[in-house]
Amino acid sequence: MPTMDPNRKKSKPVDLVDSVDSRVELTESTRSCPFPDEVLERVLSLIDSHKDRSSVSLVCKDWYNAERWSRRHVFIGNCYSVSPEIVAARFPRIRSVTLKGKPRFSDFNLVPEDWGADVHPWLSVFSSAYPFLEELRLKRMAVSDESLEFLATSFHGFKALSLLSCDGFSTDGLKAIASHCKNLTELDIQENGIDDLGGHWLSCFPESQTSLEVLNFASLNSEVSFDALEKLVSRCKSLRVLKLNRNISLDQLQKLLLHCPQLMELGTGTFMQELISGPVTEFKNMFSNCRKLVTVSGLWDATPLYLPVIYPVCASLTFLNLSYATLQSSELANLLFHCRSLRRLWLLDTVGDKGLEAVGSCCPLLEELRVFPADPFDQEIFLGVTESGFVSVSRGCPKLRHVLYFCRQMTNAAVATIARNCPDFTHFRLCIMNPGQPDYLTKEPMDEAFGAIVKTCTKLQRLAVSGLLTDRTFEYIGQHAKNMETLSVAFAGNSDLGMECVLKGCPKLRKLEIRDCPFGNAALLSGLTKYESMRSLWMSACNVTMNACRMLAKEKPRLNVEVMRDEEGSDDSQAHKVYVYRSVAGPRRDAPPFVLTL
Amino acid sequence: MDLINFEATELRLGLPGSTAEQPEIKSTTSVVNTNKRSSPELDSSVSDENDSSRTPPPTKAQVVGWPPVRSYRRNILQGKKSEPEMGSGIYVKVSMDGAPYLRKVDLKVYKSYGELMKGLQEMFKCIIGLYSEMEGYKSEYAPTYEDKDGDWMLVGDVPWDMFLTSCRRLRIMKSCEVIES
Numbered sequence: 001m002p003t004m005d006p007n008r009k010k011s012k013p014v015d016l017v018d019s020v021d022s023r024v025e026l027t028e029s030t031r032s033c034p035f036p037d038e039v040l041e042r043v044l045s046l047i048d049s050h051k052d053r054s055s056v057s058l059v060c061k062d063w064y065n066a067e068r069w070s071r072r073h074v075f076i077g078n079c080y081s082v083s084p085e086i087v088a089a090r091f092p093r094i095r096s097v098t099l100k101g102k103p104r105f106s107d108f109n110l111v112p113e114d115w116g117a118d119v120h121p122w123l124s125v126f127s128s129a130y131p132f133l134e135e136l137r138l139k140r141m142a143v144s145d146e147s148l149e150f151l152a153t154s155f156h157g158f159k160a161l162s163l164l165s166c167d168g169f170s171t172d173g174l175k176a177i178a179s180h181c182k183n184l185t186e187l188d189i190q191e192n193g194i195d196d197l198g199g200h201w202l203s204c205f206p207e208s209q210t211s212l213e214v215l216n217f218a219s220l221n222s223e224v225s226f227d228a229l230e231k232l233v234s235r236c237k238s239l240r241v242l243k244l245n246r247n248i249s250l251d252q253l254q255k256l257l258l259h260c261p262q263l264m265e266l267g268t269g270t271f272m273q274e275l276i277s278g279p280v281t282e283f284k285n286m287f288s289n290c291r292k293l294v295t296v297s298g299l300w301d302a303t304p305l306y307l308p309v310i311y312p313v314c315a316s317l318t319f320l321n322l323s324y325a326t327l328q329s330s331e332l333a334n335l336l337f338h339c340r341s342l343r344r345l346w347l348l349d350t351v352g353d354k355g356l357e358a359v360g361s362c363c364p365l366l367e368e369l370r371v372f373p374a375d376p377f378d379q380e381i382f383l384g385v386t387e388s389g390f391v392s393v394s395r396g397c398p399k400l401r402h403v404l405y406f407c408r409q410m411t412n413a414a415v416a417t418i419a420r421n422c423p424d425f426t427h428f429r430l431c432i433m434n435p436g437q438p439d440y441l442t443k444e445p446m447d448e449a450f451g452a453i454v455k456t457c458t459k460l461q462r463l464a465v466s467g468l469l470t471d472r473t474f475e476y477i478g479q480h481a482k483n484m485e486t487l488s489v490a491f492a493g494n495s496d497l498g499m500e501c502v503l504k505g506c507p508k509l510r511k512l513e514i515r516d517c518p519f520g521n522a523a524l525l526s527g528l529t530k531y532e533s534m535r536s537l538w539m540s541a542c543n544v545t546m547n548a549c550r551m552l553a554k555e556k557p558r559l560n561v562e563v564m565r566d567e568e569g570s571d572d573s574q575a576h577k578v579y580v581y582r583s584v585a586g587p588r589r590d591a592p593p594f595v596l597t598l
Numbered sequence: 599m600d601l602i603n604f605e606a607t608e609l610r611l612g613l614p615g616s617t618a619e620q621p622e623i624k625s626t627t628s629v630v631n632t633n634k635r636s637s638p639e640l641d642s643s644v645s646d647e648n649d650s651s652r653t654p655p656p657t658k659a660q661v662v663g664w665p666p667v668r669s670y671r672r673n674i675l676q677g678k679k680s681e682p683e684m685g686s687g688i689y690v691k692v693s694m695d696g697a698p699y700l701r702k703v704d705l706k707v708y709k710s711y712g713e714l715m716k717g718l719q720e721m722f723k724c725i726i727g728l729y730s731e732m733e734g735y736k737s738e739y740a741p742t743y744e745d746k747d748g749d750w751m752l753v754g755d756v757p758w759d760m761f762l763t764s765c766r767r768l769r770i771m772k773s774c775e776v777i778e779s
Contacts, residue, residue, distance in 0.1 A: 105663065107666070108662075108663030108664070108666050108667075108668070109662060109663050109669075110662065110663045165668075191668060191670045219670060323671070372671060373667060376665045376667045376671075376672070377665075377672070406665060406667070431665055433665045435661065435664060488666075490664065490666075515663075
């Protein structure tokens with residue numbers, strides 16, 4: 001997944017300035033800043049992190065100006081927090097934009113269609129303000145084919161397009177991008193609500209297209225022309241990321257790999273063949289030329305027969321995404337035996353606790369683990385993974401920092417052990433799939449589990465809780481989670497006190513998303529002074545009334561307080577879905593009828 | 599091959615009126631789009647056409663957007679059997695017309711159709727004989743199988759490897775009952 005939050009460079013502006021200072025003369029005495037803008041701009045242009053740049057811009061007016069002229073990339077975490085006009089006015093020389101739209105719970109169908117986050121108004125402004133725009137990365141935005149066509153034809157040097165979790169477009173829009181963007185280096189289409197009308201878009205890349213470095217169409221369902229794909233891959237010598245869709249066979253993959261030995265990230269197609277054209281051993285050498293491969297994903301339908309084909313590259317892999325392969329424990333164990341350098345691993349829970357034991361014993365360098373449920377909605381299915389698998393991993397992988405774990409049973413004791421084994425957690429998301437389920441051994445709430453996490457893991461930035469939880473959990477969070485920026489809560493808590501503890505106690509809180517909890521008006525209003533320092537608050541199916549929302553909106557004019565009404569309008573006093581966010585753009589003008597801005 | 603006529607004459611173990619075999623319909627849409635509904639986001643009035651063949655626990659209501667799994671991840675198991683594989687074998691149910699109860703065989707144990715037929719013959723104490731492309735099976739019985747599309751096919755037409763991946767269950771029919779299509 002592309003990083004949406006460029007936060008690489010940690011250099012402090014002060015250090016850079018000091019090193020230049022001694023060699024620069026003082027200019028006019030009226031200047032508050034001792035050296036000319038051009039030098040300052042040059043220095044500041046080396047700073048990538050948008051957080052650092054924000055700090056820089058606050059130093060003084062000269063620095064503010066130098067920073068705005070030197071900024072090339074702008075990150076907008078909430079498209080409604082600012083308007084495209086304001087962005088264009090402040091930053092005249094942008095080449096790259098990252099834009100996020102809908103609240104995260106829209107991924108789980110909690111936000112109706114036509115809610116908003118349309119990218120087009122942004123493109124309109126950018127077409128005149130940033131004619132040299134090169135990169136656009138969108139997440140949870142509404143994108144139409146017309147917008148994609150507009151993008152393709154308005155920005156002549158356009159290079160990189162990344163669409164993650166967006167919706168509203170079809171493969172016709174991709175045709176426009178492929179046909180018109182002569183300098184395209186990146187086309188990354190992931191997990192979108194896309195109308196897949198066929199694979200012809202790929203054939204729209206002209207013969208002159210040789211600059212592609214990243215091509216990801218793994219989430220598109222229809223077949224592309226293999227002939228066109230093979231020719232494209234062989235003429236794009238800088239291709240380093242290639243993620244195919246399930247329709248590409250093993251035979252075809254083998255042919256493609258011959259053309260791109262320089263590949264660093266590969267998403268395979270289907271990893272099984274019903275009618276094999278040659279002996280399986282013919283595939284054994286498929287990967288032997290791919291010496292730079294560090295990431296492998298795809299692997300749909302992988303079976304023990306074909307999985308060994310990737311063994312030759314396993315030793316150097318740092319990221320292995322097996323979340324589309326329904327592997328059993330022994331298959332995984334045999335595979336991981338070869339993968340000692342893994343830093344990131346994504347799995348399906350078909351591997352079971354036994355599979356996770358193999359993770360613990362084979363991958364000591366592991367930093368990120370995600371275990372997805374193969375069949376989340378069928379309650380009759382086998383167990384998946386339990387607390388024991390998680391504990392096994394924690395024992396063998398002390399460097400774990402980032403975990404997403406779906407399970408059907410958990411205990412407080414296990415989580416406490418896990419926290420002790422892996423004190424460096426920065427992202428901890430535990431999803432016990434049955435809402436409100438207690439510790440299955442002691443029958444107690446899971447309060448102590450999350451208490452252990454927040455007490456032990458002081459670097460925790462992101463937390464998602466689940467299971468039966470009382471206000472105690474939130475007391476712990478408020479007391480200890482001093483670095484936490486994002487919190488997701490569902491089916492938890494007893495009273496307003498829970499939410500109040502979090503709002504009062506977590507100084508770095510930026511995003512709070514809550515659903516189906518008994519938090520009411522007092523809780524909502526307790527955050528009155530807090531919300532302006534946060535990106536957003538989401539509360540749905542809680543106990544909040546319209547009056548409390550109106551009060552919040554009245555007291556805090558710089559917040560947008562939006563309530564989503566349902567059509568029946570049965571109980572007008574209840575606010576069913578509340579979305580609160582800070583904004584310098586005022587209430588949005590494109591709100592659909594079911595969104596009420598108070 | 600039209601199976602509807604045969605069901606009435608099948609001998610199976612079970613209460614009269616009950617159908618022992620039901621097609622596995624996955625109830626994937628527990629994430630019902632109830633964005634139009636008010637709180638709570640619980641939809642307990644689930645459409646039950648899919649569930650009539652099973653008795654789902656009545657207490658488990660379908661919750662919108664829970665667990666928080668994105669839609670593109672929902673149907674990973676589609677195309678695969680919903681029964682978990684025991685060990686790494688390919689176990690399929692086998693029924694024979696006239697036999698009172700079903701058996702289960704591990705297809706992985708056999709390397710070819712010939713071996714499979716031998717195994718079935720031993721299991722059911724019958725004679726199935728050899729397969730010929732033109733005439734099928736020249737015996738009292740014809741082995742058929744349900745493929746992953748839900749169609750009933752005559753065993754032997756496709757290569758063994760392909761059969762292994764597509765066979766969902768077997769049924770040994772009486773040759774006289776087979777209607778050539």
